[in-house]
Amino acid sequence: MQSSDTLLIVGAGSAGSELAVSARQLGWPGPIVLLGEEHCLPYHRPPLSKAFLHGTATSDSLTMRPQEAYEKANIDVRLGARVASIDRAAKRVHLHDGSTLAYGKLALCTGGRPRPLVADGLAADAAPGNLHVLRTQADAQAIRDGLAEGTQLVVIGGGYVGLEVAASARKLGASVTVLEAQPRVLARVTGEALSAFYTAIHREAGVDIRTGVAVQRIECDERGRVRAVICSDGARLPADCVVVGVGMLPNAELAAAAGLAVDGGIVVDALSVTSDPDIVAAGDCTVHDHALYARRVRLESVPNALEQARAAASALCGKPKPNHAVPWFWSDQYDLKLQMVGLSAGFEACVLRGAPQERNFIAFYLRDGCVIAADAVNRPADFMVAKRLVAAACRIDADQLADASVPLKQLLLTAVSA
Ligand SMILES: Cc1cc2nc3c(=O)[nH]c(=O)nc-3n(C[C@H](O)[C@H](O)[C@H](O)COP(=O)(O)OP(=O)(O)OC[C@H]3O[C@@H](n4cnc5c(N)ncnc54)[C@H](O)[C@@H]3O)c2cc1C
Known part of the structure; x- marks a missing residue:
């Protein structure tokens, strides 16, 4: 077999694994080599902050x-x-061990890495043993090992990962404080109603949520372990364990160094092809122009990694099937299943259907009268309909959306046939 027949995939995560399998299913004729720097087979990352952290999922079940x-x-x-x-x-490609591998087509599925915390008291090269980030199974295991009944946990960052860690840690009996520098949790990804709802839920569960509070300094003991987190408002929070969840940086340096177009992620088209026609890229390391939102987006979600991987495989195998999927995501905290579709940034109105106090509602985000996104809490049936409303950018009257006595499906049918 010629090396020009070889499909070489860099990064063995959600996108890399899916791309390899899809390419074979779609008829890639030559060798497929999947290279991963981690030492375990590709695994699901979402449970790392959820079931794996609170102990109901095992390493095997993540594979x-x-x-x-x-x-x-x-x-x-x-x-x-x-x-x-x-x-x-x-x-x-050149590997770290000095070896090289030839390719006919190359796929970059390198994902991302946690954005590091910058604060006084932290050395750039050596993190304290009880200060963690969360991206890999090894990270999650280290956090899990540091949590027990009564552990004082400080979570830095009130995004999805931080809040899921907080919920899991409460299940384990830890005492949890969440620090969020923005005026509200989940500010980057959702509207005020959802932020207020999740703040209330966490407070009810005993989590001390502090918003508008940044970390000023990390205080370490003589062994170099965190002893306390000093906040911008002067508060000193004693800590046995700290988890930092302040976002992700795409692993796009390999691509940039090779001269591929990079703009906050590796730039790909709807077939996941980069600026080099022999190189595709998929997953968290990419950005693409999204037709529905008329802007460039970087999505950090499993559904996006899978859709882009399948589109890449289709292009590589000469059966092009562009990816025009509407972004969607989920988050599990306590007994709440949150499912989100679309991107709500820039919405003009938010309409609620259902009752937040009953932990069962859906928030629709409208712009120019059209549904651009929705967040559903414990409402999976409505979420399925919402996906279609967002995909078709349906124009629906706000009062009708709010009126739970009219089935959502009926509104969809009326809007689509209008
Ligand atoms: C704690 C946590 C919870 C999450 N929860 C959800 C959720 O509920 N729902 C959801 O949709 N998404 C969730 N996500 C996001 C989701 O896991 C990612 O969007 C998804 O894993 C992206 O897949 P990927 O293949 O692009 O990247 P990754 O899964 O990060 O895989 C990339 C792989 O490439 C490897 N790699 C990088 N550089 C190199 C190199 N130079 N050589 C070889 N290998 C390399 C990395 O080690 C890694 O294994 C969560 C993420 C985390 C961390």
Whole structure:
């Protein structure tokens, strides 16, 4: 087999694993090599802050596909293999161990890494042993090992990961404080109604949520472990364990160094093709122009990683199927299943259907009278309809959306046929 037949995939996460399997299913004829720097088979990351953290999921249950599935599809999975650079002219990649591999087509599925916390008291090169980020199974295990009944946990960042960690830690009996520098939690991803709802839910569960409060300094003991977090409002929070969840940085440096177009992520089109026609990219490391929102977006979600991977595989196998999926995401906290579709940024009106006090409602976001996004709490049936309302940017009267006596499906049918 020629190296020009080889599909080389860098990054063995959601996107990398899906791309490998889809390419084989769609008829990629040559070798498929999946390179991952972690030492375990591709696994699901969402449970890391949820079931895995509070102990109802195991390492085995996180694994996406067993080794045999890759063998059956004739996919050569190489773990502990980190790619250091790409030589596009020679169509080769260089690995950290000094070896090189040739490719015919290359796929970059390198995901992202946690944005580091910058605060006084922290050395740039050595993090205290009880200050954690959360991206890998090893990170989650380290956090889990540091949590027990009565542990004083400080979570820095009130985004989804931070709030899920808070909920899981409460299940384990930890005493939890969440610090959010913005005036409200989830400010980057949702509207005020949802932020207020989740703040109330966490406070009810005993979490001390402090918004508009930044971290000023990390106070360490003589062994270099965090002893307390000093806040911008002067408060000193004693801590046995700190989890930092202040966002993600895309792993786009490999692509940038190879001269590919990068703009806050590797730029791809609807077929996941980069500025080099022999290189595709998928997942958290990418940005793309989203037709529905008429702007460039970087999505950090499993559904996006899977859709982009499938589009890439379709392009590589000569059966192009562009990805025009509407973004969607989910978050599990306590007994609440939150499902979000669309991007609500820039909405002009927010309409609630259902009752937040009954922990069962859906928030619709409207712009120019059209539904651009929705957040559903414990309302999976409405969420399925909401996905279609958002995809078709349906124009629906706010009063009708709020009126739970009229089935949502009926509104969809009327709007689509209008
Ligand atoms: C705690 C947590 C909870 C989450 N919860 C949800 C959720 O509820 N719902 C949801 O939709 N999404 C959730 N996400 C986001 C979701 O997990 C990501 O969007 C998804 O994993 C992206 O897949 P990916 O393949 O792009 O990247 P990743 O899963 O990050 O995989 C990239 C892989 O590439 C490897 N790699 C990077 N560089 C190299 C290199 N140079 N050489 C070799 N290998 C390399 C990395 O080690 C990694 O294994 C969560 C994420 C986290 C961390």
